[in-house]
Amino acid sequence: xxxxxxxxxxxxxxxxxxxxxxxxxxxxxxxxxxxxxxxxxxxxxxxxxxxxxxxxxxxxxxxxxxxxxxxxxxxxxxxxxxxxxxxxxxxxxxxxxxxxxxxxxxxxxxxxxxxxxxxxxxxxxxxxxxxxxxxxxxxxxxxxxxxxxxxxxxxxxxxxxxxxxxxxxxxxxxxxxxxxxxxxxxxxxxxxxxxxxxxxxxxxxxxxxxxxxxxxxxxxxxxxxxxxxxxxxxxxxxxxxxxxxxxxxxxxxxxxxxxxxxxxxxxxxxxxxxxxxxxxxxxxxxxxxxxxxxxxxxxxxxxxxxxxxxxxxxxxxxxxxxxxxxxxxxxxxxxxxxxxxxxxxxxxxxxxxxxxxxxxxxxxxxxxxxxxxxxxxxxxxxxxxxxxxxxxxxxxxxxxxxxxxxxxxxxxxxxxxxxxxxxxxxxxxxxxxxxxxxxxxxxxxxxxxxxxxxxxxxxxxxxxxxxxxxxxxxxxxxxxxxxxxxxxxxxxxxxxxxxxxxxxxxxxxxxxxxxxxxxxxxxxxxxxxxxxxxxxxxxxxxxxxxxxxxxxxxxxxxxxxxxxxxxxxxxxxxxxxxxxxxxxxxxxxx
Amino acid sequence: xxxxxxxxxxxxxxxxxxxxxxxxxxxxxxxxxxxxxxxxxxxxxxxxxxxxxxxxxxxxxxxxxxxxxxxxxxxxxxxxxxxxxxxxxxxxxxxxxxxxxxxxxxxxxxxxxxxxxxxxxxxxxxxxxxxxxxxxxxxxxxxxxxxxxxxxxxxxxxxxxxxxxxxxxxxxxxxxxxxxxxxxxxxxxxxxxxxxxxxx
Ligand SMILES: Nc1nc2c(ncn2[C@@H]2O[C@H](COP(=O)(O)OP(=O)(O)OP(=O)(O)O)[C@@H](O)[C@H]2O)c(=O)[nH]1
Ligand SMILES: [Mg+2]
Numbered sequence: 001x002x003x004x005x006x007x008x009x010x011x012x013x014x015x016x017x018x019x020x021x022x023x024x025x026x027x028x029x030x031x032x033x034x035x036x037x038x039x040x041x042x043x044x045x046x047x048x049x050x051x052x053x054x055x056x057x058x059x060x061x062x063x064x065x066x067x068x069x070x071x072x073x074x075x076x077x078x079x080x081x082x083x084x085x086x087x088x089x090x091x092x093x094x095x096x097x098x099x100x101x102x103x104x105x106x107x108x109x110x111x112x113x114x115x116x117x118x119x120x121x122x123x124x125x126x127x128x129x130x131x132x133x134x135x136x137x138x139x140x141x142x143x144x145x146x147x148x149x150x151x152x153x154x155x156x157x158x159x160x161x162x163x164x165x166x167x168x169x170x171x172x173x174x175x176x177x178x179x180x181x182x183x184x185x186x187x188x189x190x191x192x193x194x195x196x197x198x199x200x201x202x203x204x205x206x207x208x209x210x211x212x213x214x215x216x217x218x219x220x221x222x223x224x225x226x227x228x229x230x231x232x233x234x235x236x237x238x239x240x241x242x243x244x245x246x247x248x249x250x251x252x253x254x255x256x257x258x259x260x261x262x263x264x265x266x267x268x269x270x271x272x273x274x275x276x277x278x279x280x281x282x283x284x285x286x287x288x289x290x291x292x293x294x295x296x297x298x299x300x301x302x303x304x305x306x307x308x309x310x311x312x313x314x315x316x317x318x319x320x321x322x323x324x325x326x327x328x329x330x331x332x333x334x335x336x337x338x339x340x341x342x343x344x345x346x347x348x349x350x351x352x353x354x355x356x357x358x359x360x361x362x363x364x365x366x367x368x369x370x371x372x373x374x375x376x377x378x379x380x381x382x383x384x385x386x387x388x389x390x391x392x393x394x395x396x397x398x399x400x401x402x403x404x405x406x407x408x409x410x411x412x413x414x415x416x417x418x419x420x421x422x423x424x425x426x427x428x429x430x431x432x433x434x435x436x437x438x439x440x441x442x443x444x445x446x447x448x449x450x451x452x453x454x455x456x457x458x459x460x461x462x463x464x465x466x467x468x469x470x471x472x473x474x475x476x477x478x479x480x481x482x483x484x485x486x487x488x489x490x491x492x493x494x495x496x497x498x499x500x501x502x503x504x505x506x507x508x509x510x511x512x513x514x515x516x517x518x519x520x521x522x523x524x525x526x527x528x529x530x531x532x533x534x535x536x537x538x539x540x541x542x543x544x545x546x547x548x549x550x551x552x553x554x555x556x557x558x559x560x561x562x563x564x565x566x567x568x569x570x571x572x573x574x575x576x577x578x579x580x581x582x583x584x585x586x587x588x589x590x
Numbered sequence: 591x592x593x594x595x596x597x598x599x600x601x602x603x604x605x606x607x608x609x610x611x612x613x614x615x616x617x618x619x620x621x622x623x624x625x626x627x628x629x630x631x632x633x634x635x636x637x638x639x640x641x642x643x644x645x646x647x648x649x650x651x652x653x654x655x656x657x658x659x660x661x662x663x664x665x666x667x668x669x670x671x672x673x674x675x676x677x678x679x680x681x682x683x684x685x686x687x688x689x690x691x692x693x694x695x696x697x698x699x700x701x702x703x704x705x706x707x708x709x710x711x712x713x714x715x716x717x718x719x720x721x722x723x724x725x726x727x728x729x730x731x732x733x734x735x736x737x738x739x740x741x742x743x744x745x746x747x748x749x750x751x752x753x754x755x756x757x758x759x760x761x762x763x764x765x766x767x768x769x770x771x772x773x774x775x776x777x778x779x780x781x782x783x784x785x786x787x788x789x790x
Contacts (some may be wrong), residue, residue: 281674305623305644305672391643395632396668400647401678415647435681438650 081092092548093575094487094494094583103218146533146561149519179208180494192257193274193314197291198250203299204274206308210300220255224248236264247271251291252278263520270317273378274407277313281306284409312389316381319512320362324519325550327486327493328377331363333464335580340457342366342588348448349590350441352434354413356448359427360465362388364492364584371589376406377386377491383415387427393417397445399438404431416441420449425465472496475574477567479559481539484515485575486550494575494582501538511539515552518543522550533561544568615650615664618683620707622700623671626727629758630692632670634768639759645670648682655768683714688721693742695726695755696734701741708749723752725767730757 120364179186194213195204200221202210210217224234224246237244245267247254254271279287282302290297317323345356346368354373358365362384369375386402387393398417403409416430416438428448430441452458472480474496481501486493502511515534522529522545534541540555544566553571555564579585617626628642628649635653649668654661667682669675683689689711693704704724711722724746726737739755746753756763 244606300676304674305670306674386646390646392628395642396635396649396651396666398649400670401675402647417646434636435678442650507751569617 088487090548092487092489092546093572093579094485094585095489095548096583096585096587098283104160147535152161159445180212180233188584190259191314191318193271193310194220194255195274195278196253196255197295197297197299198253199295201296203278203303204251204307206311206314217255220246221253224253235268243267245271247275249275251287261517261520263524265523265525266516266520267309270314273313273317273323273381274310276378277310277382278303279384279402279405279409280379280386281309283403283412284405294333307391309385313382313385316385319509320378321484321495321512321515322362322493323381324512324516325484325486326495327491328364328380329362329493330584331360331494332494332580332581333365333366334460335585337457337460337464338366338584339586340455340459341452341568341585342368342584344451344455345448345449346588346590348444350430350432350437350444352432352437352440353430353444353590354433355429355431356444357383357429357431357578359384359425360461361389361425364586365426365461366588368588368590376404379404379406383429387417387429393427394419394422397442401435402431414438416445418445424462426461472499475571477570479555479563480553480567480571481556482511483552483571484552485571488548490583492583495554511554514541514554515543518552533564540564542568613662615661615662615688616667617664617688617690617740618667618669618686618713619692620669620679620683621690621725622694622697622703624627625671625694625697625700626758627671627690627692628668630647630725630727630756630764630767631666633758633761633764634664634666637761639761640780644672647675647678656748680714681718683711686720688723690723690725692725692727694728695737696720696728696731698736701726701737705745708745712749721752722749723754723767724749726753726755727758729755729762730760759776 035511038365081577118151181421191206191209193204193206194202194217196202196217198221201218202214204210205217228234234246234251241259243256243262243264245256245258247256247268249272251274254275256267256271258267287299290299290302322328325478335542341358345358345366348356349368354370355375356368357375358367359381364380367375367380375402382404383402392398398415400417401412402415403412407413412435413431413433414435414437416428418428420426420428428445430444432441452461472482475483481499481531482496484493484495498508498511502508514534517539518532518534521532522543529543530546531542531544534543535557539557540559540561542551542553542561544551544553544557551568551571553564553567555567559567575582619631619767621627623644628645629639631651632638632640632642635651645668645671651666651668653664653666655664656662667686669682691704691711693700693705695701708722708724711720714727724742726739726742742755743753754763754767756767758764
């Protein structure tokens with residue numbers, strides 16, 4: 001894409017900035033702004049001319065098949081029994097039998113494209129993906145790459161992580177809000193996220209209070225407007241090992257500041273998640289309405305009490321492979337039991353019901369949807385985040401308006417949320433279109449439970465929830481420590497328990513960092529890869545992407561590349577054998 | 591006082607046409623975030639107190655209370671105090687038999703909000719339909735008190751409402767609150783008459 005690099009001279013820059021702040025009616029204290037600007041010395045701006053963008057949008061607006069978001073149904077008979085299944089989408093292990101549960105927009109590019117291009121829908125990229133479809137033999141040269149971790153780099157990162165950890169421990173379990181924003185500790189956080197209004201008013205900051213940061217945010221908004229005045233859009237600033245990424249989603253502006261190895265694109269996608277989190281509470285309609293009436297509105301009033309949702313979502317983005325891969329993981333369960341549960345849930349329907357979702361913690365047990373309606377995994381992650389970070393659903397039955405932004409940014413659904421038993425991890429979410437339908441939905445839950453309790457599957461379900469997930473040793477590859485496998489057509493992924501060397505929080509996060517790094521390499525905007533073999537300090541990793549699946553493997557340092565390559569086939573066979581248990585192959589509709 | 595017995599949900603079988611009359615009482619809890627609505631609801635339904643997170647949207651709980659001559663089935667709508675959920679709250683107070691407007695005696699701000707809630711309710715309810723109770727919660731924190739007992743009481747008197755200070759934490763005055771709603775001598779007859787119309 002036509003990006004160009006500008007190196008503005010600092011004095012002129014300073015002038016432009018202050019000037020803009022005045023225009024945008026931003027409180028602009030010279031002390032703070034000078035400090036903020038000083039740290040931008042030697043910065044390098046990546047700009048994207050607006051005209052290029054428009055052209056791109058035009059080129060890519062290819063309408064989807066039948067003009068719907070529905071995925072193409074695939075028949076069981078098409079499933080491949082070849083020794084290396086899954087080179088073609090829909091035949092990979094874990095692909096659903098009839099139709100997928102999710103909107104068919106699960107490639108990473110779909111999401112980032114939206115972040116970059118504004119409201120161009122997910123349909124766009126699907127076409128692209130289809131075109132590039134080919135089934136390369138694994139190990140084929142060309143798009144693959146081998147890398148070696150530069151000495152010392154990891155150590156340094158490790159140290160940084162530990163520092164961060166210490167700080168978090170000190171600040172206790174609550175939000176580290178009271179932090180001094182001028183302190184070294186504040187600066188040292190690996191990833192900052194700021195949300196502000198177009199008037200430059202602070203809305204959210206991951207660390208430190210918004211008040212203390214209001215001048216910093218003023219500068220950020222000034223930067224955005226300064227560049228826009230020239231009909232450009234600011235995307236990112238790279239300086240001094242930091243990436244500053246901007247996402248403009250009127251009436252909000254989101255800014256991420258990171259020292260991680262993640263790409264600009266991944267950071268943008270994370271900001272997009274935060275944006276959707278806010279929309280899910282308010283709807284875009286309401287948000288627009290508010291700011292049209294009062295440009296200077298302090299949105300924190302409406303978001304009060306929900307900051308922890310955003311905090312938690314940011315934690316998930318750092319840790320949960322599901323958010324990285326745009327996929328959801330399932331509770332491992334015998335398919336016979338899962339089918340009984342799904343059909344019990346399907347039988348407990350109501351007119352206004354759109355989705356019935358049964359969760360075990362953050363794992364999906366089953367999802368029943370209205371015919372022709374698809375849930376986007378992003379919306380599902382937002383629901384997971386809501387349920388996971390609000391203990392309030394434990395008392396009684398919850399009933400709350402919620403917007404599922406990928407489904408419809410304009411309106412609210414109403415969700416009935418309750419746990420099957422007081423101390424259970426099993427949570428039922430019934431998503432309805434009618435805000436007055438509480439009692440009907442409450443009755444659906446009662447009927448579902450009644451039906452379920454009569455069957456032995458309930459017992460099996462409860463045992464599965466109690467049991468640990470599966471150890472990687474079940475696969476039978478001694479050097480394999482961990483893996484993450486995603487079936488693209490079902491949008492589901494599977495992963496074994498975190499093994500001993502990664503059991504502690506820091507190590508687990510380090511492993512996730514490595515996966516994230518590989519992910520961003522594989523999905524590089526200009527030079528995407530099909531496979532990559534990466535020797536890190538304490539492990540060797542292999543990532544492999546086909547049009548059917550996406551796979552990340554972690555081996556002990558004793559493993560070799562040849563071994564890693566042969567492990568892929570072995571693992572795929574194992575997943576194929578276990579797919580009934582690990583995936584949802586028979587999604588139901590009402 | 592001993593005529594009120596609060597029983598757990600599981601052991602209570604509702605007798606619909608027996609000698610005991612089962613009456614539905616729809617009760618709604620209103621007030622700012624953090625005043626202790628969910629804590630009051632929990633104390634009421636399970637006689638427990640524990641750390642609670644802000645309510646999302648609304649929580650629905652039921653509780654059966656036996657009076658000497660009637661069984662009341664309380665259907666409690668515990669609403670969220672957060673401003674973003676205000677647009678949906680009218681759903682819950684519409685048709686309520688009892689509305690508890692709660693404030694935190696240690697936060698004047700919440701007392702001011704309670705007055706706004708009362709105004710809001712006035713617009714909606716038909717006099718005689720809804721029994722409104724003003725509740726000053728967290729009376730176990732006298733050192734932090736910002737709203738005096740007298741202030742609360744006179745606000746209630748002006749509006750002709752019932753008034754009570756409570757503590758969901760210590761359980762103080764909780765039974766009294768219940769009695770106020772269920773069998774305050776002045777109001778009991780009136781409530782019973784109202785409930786009569788809603789016989790299950
Ligand atoms: N000391 C004391 N603390 C209380 C009392 N009641 C509630 N709290 C505390 O006040 C905080 C808020 O209580 P909640 O019951 O969640 O408040 P709420 O009104 O339901 O808040 P929203 O759901 O956000 O509207 C919690 O930390 C409770 O532990 C009380 O009687 N005394
Ligand atoms: Mg509450």
